[in-house]
Amino acid sequence: MIYFDNAATTFPKPESVKAEVGRCIDQYCGNPGRGGHRMSAAAAKTVYDCRCELAELFSAKPESVVFTLNTTHALNIAIKGIARKGDHILISNMEHNSVLRPIIAEGYDYDVFDTLKPTEAMIREICSRITSRTRGIVCTHHSNICPVGLPIGAVGELCRQRGLFFIVDAAQTAGIYPIDMSKCNIDALCFAGHKSLYGIQGVGGIVFSQKYKGKAARMLHTLVQGGSGMASLEENMPLYLPERLEAGTLATPAIAGLLAGVKEVRQRGLADIRDHGTMLCRRMLERLCNDDRIEVYCPDMQSSEIVLFNIKGVSPDLVAEALDKEGICVRAGFHCAPLAHRALGTGDKGAVRVSFGAYNTPQEVDIFCDTLQKVKQGV
Amino acid sequence: MVKSNDRCMIYLPSQTYAISAAKLLRLKGIGASEVKETDSKRGCINGVAVSCRDTAAAKQILISYSIPIS
Numbered sequence: 001m002i003y004f005d006n007a008a009t010t011f012p013k014p015e016s017v018k019a020e021v022g023r024c025i026d027q028y029c030g031n032p033g034r035g036g037h038r039m040s041a042a043a044a045k046t047v048y049d050c051r052c053e054l055a056e057l058f059s060a061k062p063e064s065v066v067f068t069l070n071t072t073h074a075l076n077i078a079i080k081g082i083a084r085k086g087d088h089i090l091i092s093n094m095e096h097n098s099v100l101r102p103i104i105a106e107g108y109d110y111d112v113f114d115t116l117k118p119t120e121a122m123i124r125e126i127c128s129r130i131t132s133r134t135r136g137i138v139c140t141h142h143s144n145i146c147p148v149g150l151p152i153g154a155v156g157e158l159c160r161q162r163g164l165f166f167i168v169d170a171a172q173t174a175g176i177y178p179i180d181m182s183k184c185n186i187d188a189l190c191f192a193g194h195k196s197l198y199g200i201q202g203v204g205g206i207v208f209s210q211k212y213k214g215k216a217a218r219m220l221h222t223l224v225q226g227g228s229g230m231a232s233l234e235e236n237m238p239l240y241l242p243e244r245l246e247a248g249t250l251a252t253p254a255i256a257g258l259l260a261g262v263k264e265v266r267q268r269g270l271a272d273i274r275d276h277g278t279m280l281c282r283r284m285l286e287r288l289c290n291d292d293r294i295e296v297y298c299p300d301m302q303s304s305e306i307v308l309f310n311i312k313g314v315s316p317d318l319v320a321e322a323l324d325k326e327g328i329c330v331r332a333g334f335h336c337a338p339l340a341h342r343a344l345g346t347g348d349k350g351a352v353r354v355s356f357g358a359y360n361t362p363q364e365v366d367i368f369c370d371t372l373q374k375v376k377q378g379v
Numbered sequence: 380m381v382k383s384n385d386r387c388m389i390y391l392p393s394q395t396y397a398i399s400a401a402k403l404l405r406l407k408g409i410g411a412s413e414v415k416e417t418d419s420k421r422g423c424i425n426g427v428a429v430s431c432r433d434t435a436a437a438k439q440i441l442i443s444y445s446i447p448i449s
Contacts, residue, residue: 033394036424044424048398063395214447229423230393240392240447 002328002364006357007144007172007306007335009194009201016260017198024256031249033229043252050259051242057262058189059180060207066242067250070204071171072098074190077245078167078206079138081220082188083108088133090126092150093343094143097336099169109133115143116298116343119151123158136165136187141173145335145353146297146344147281147304149173156185171195171204175265176274176305181209196273197265198358199258202251208241217241224248265358273358277305280356280365287369293376297344297351307354308344311372314379316352322375323352328368330354387434388426389441390449397425400446407440409433425449 003011024046030039032047051062068074075098083089088109091099093116103110111129115122126137137159142149152168159166167188170179174189175196181189189207193199212220222237226247231238238244265273284307288294297308311319320332334341334350341350354368389411391397404411404427411427429437441448 033423041424044394044398048395048402051395062399213445228393230425238393240396242395243393 002360002368004354004356004360004364004368005329005331006195006360007353007355008331010196010198010357012359013200013257014198014261014264016264017200017257020260021200021253021257024253029252032252033243034227034249046256046259047250047252050255050262053259053262053266054191054205054207057174057179057266058207059182060189061210061213064208064210064213064241066206066208066245067255068190068204068206068245069202069251070194071169071190071192072204074204074206075099075138075167075169076102077223078188078190079103080106080223081245082165082167083135086133087135088131090129090134090137090139092139092339094140094146094148094150094337094340095138096140096144096169096171097338098171099138099140100339103138112339114343115148115150119154122151123154126155126158130162130164134162134164136167138167138169140169140171141177141179142304143306143337143340144172145306145337145340145351146308147301147306148298148340149177149304152179152184152186156183160185172305175262176270176277178270181207185209187211193254193258193261196357197258198261200254202254203258206245212241215239217244220244222247268358274305276358276360277356280360280362281305281307283362283365284354284369288372291376294372297346305356308346308351309354310346310351311376311379314376315349317349318379319352319372319375322379323368323371326371326375328371385431386428387431388428389434389437390426391441392425392447392449394424396446397427400441401427403444403446404429404437404440409437409440411437 028042030043032044051065054065055062079102093112113125156166165187168186170189170191174191187209193203194201218239224247228238228243281304288296289299293312295310316332320330332352391400401411411429
């Protein structure tokens with residue numbers, strides 16, 4: 001089996017992750033923050049260690065790391081926690097539904113800026129869309145369907161100059177690209193634990209800037225209210241992060257696995273993982289771009305872990321199904337990113353996405369390309 | 380709040396801050412450790428125990444690192 005759907009969730013997971021999840025369940029899976037006994041304390045210690053590891057990765061403070069279920073959950077908490085009714089928000093045309101749908105559901109006024117242009121032109125367009133009611137920018141760091149990355153440093157600087165909040169969706173980049181919260185002026189960085197940080201499904205998170213340290217966290221609206229393991233007699237959620245936004249029991253085994261995953265990623269090095277993905281990407285594009293029957297989207301942007309394509313005249317779901325029969329896992333359709341597909345012009349059926357992970361090999365790319373030739377003749 | 384003859388409790392807003400404070404105080408050479416909370420209003424660890432002799436120094440360190448004390 002060849003697994004090329006790492007943008008959805010990475011597979012396989014490192015041995016250290018599997019071992020730590022098992023060790024947690026077997027040995028210390030008490031409820032963190034819900035008691036003073038040794039099991040609760042051991043679980044809490046691991047959760048805190050994970051906050052520290054993530055804080056180092058993103059140049060933030062451990063107390064500013066809030067655990068969620070996944071990136072969608074994180075983005076909902078961040079957007080609804082920071083934005084207010086009536087706000088005007090700018091988003092990019094590469095956004096996932098986890099950004100678009102909460103914004104529409106909450107009734108925020110929003111505008112979309114184009115990312116398929118040079119950085120300077122993009123920044124000019126963003127400036128032109130800022131109005132007196134604009135309060136912030138929410139954007140992805142990297143598209144989940146194609147090799148388009150956003151210059152979050154430049155966008156963050158603009159937010160700083162204009163006094164706007166800046167929320168970044170790092171679902172596809174946490175663990176691949178270095179992200180410095182303060183250098184990029186990011187207020188809230190949302191990430192997945194089960195993608196490029198190589199944890200298991202069930203945990204994601206938000207890293208908040210120092211703007212929300214201490215009691216300043218009261219500025220954040222709480223999306224979910226409930227048990228926090230502290231201030232139990234008070235009617236409202238605690239004022240401090242992370243507990244203010246972590247109602248209910250955390251996914252301790254998943255957080256334990258994430259801790260091992262982040263260590264693994266940092267040990268191998270983000271640059272090494274990124275270079276590996278780029279190498280696989282270029283290898284695949286060399287073959288696909290020379291085929292007249294295959295349309296590759298954004299073929300010039302080769303510094304990525306994602307290849308998006310269609311076989312001309314063939315529905316992408318048929319291609320994915322045929323590849324699956326050959327033992328190759330890819331994802332077809334719209335990938336929860338309707339704005340991005342519209343921007344790329346993939347039509348009414350979407351496209352086929354190949355996404356690489358740290359454990360894919362050049363040999364797998366070659367097998368894929370050979371198999372695609374066979375599939376092309378069969379469909 | 381005095382827990383014993385030679386140990387004092389410094390309360391933090393949450394367990395996260397308590398673990399953070401204990402780690403910081405250990406790094407700074409003040410032998411703090413998380414302790415089992417006995418106040419039923421709190422119900423979980425959110426205090427660090429330090430020597431009574433070190434309480435003032437410990438509080439000063441926590442404040443200088445912007446760690447809130449309850």
